[in-house]
Amino acid sequence: QSALTQPPSASGSPGQSVTISCTGTSSDVGGYNYVSWYQQYPGKAPKLMIYEVTKRPSGVPDRFSGSKSGNTASLTVSGLQAEDEADYYCSSYSGSNNFAVFGTGTKVTVL
């Protein structure tokens, strides 16, 4: 089971938008609408930001949005704020292990 592929880094100025990609296969991202995204600050536990590709848990700002096309899912953070600087991980249901696979992670920097 290989990890989903994310770019190592992404950046944007305050107020701008940044989009992070997450590429898998037809056995995970492409085969199911069960992609989730997590935000993690250094030394802290991950936080669920998006689930089922596009849904936001209560309390997550609507600046965070998700989408999917084929084997690639994306997380867009609009109106970047300093507090958005963190690591972001995608995850998907995996038909290979019948549970989960995570992405390689992307460090978002607010310039």
Add this chain to the structure above:
Amino acid sequence: EVQLLESGGGLVQPGGSLRLSCEASGFTFSSYAMSWVRQAPGKGLEWVSGISGNGGSTYYGDSVKGRFTISRDNSKGTLYVQMNSLRADDTAVYHCARALRHCSGGACYYYGMDVWGQGTTVTVSS
């Protein structure tokens, strides 16, 4: 307050064993699947293992299959993972997480982990 608290981490020699625990509070533990996720120093998240709400179904990542055993005691609200034949590359912070799953037609599909513990550190070294 919904909470998960891991314990049991420590320093262990290669080839050794360790059992981690995760105590849940603030929700009906037996109603949820649970999972272990680890993070090696400076590395990304890696899914390790999962278990259904009643404990009847268990799932493992390729890197731990045959060495780790996940279990749960719903009467105690506690999740466990027994780790045997530990290797240096098992060194990581181990988080437990509440796993959300949609079940349909006899199959269940994970779609998010919405509650996480702070983690317990496992170091495998001689």
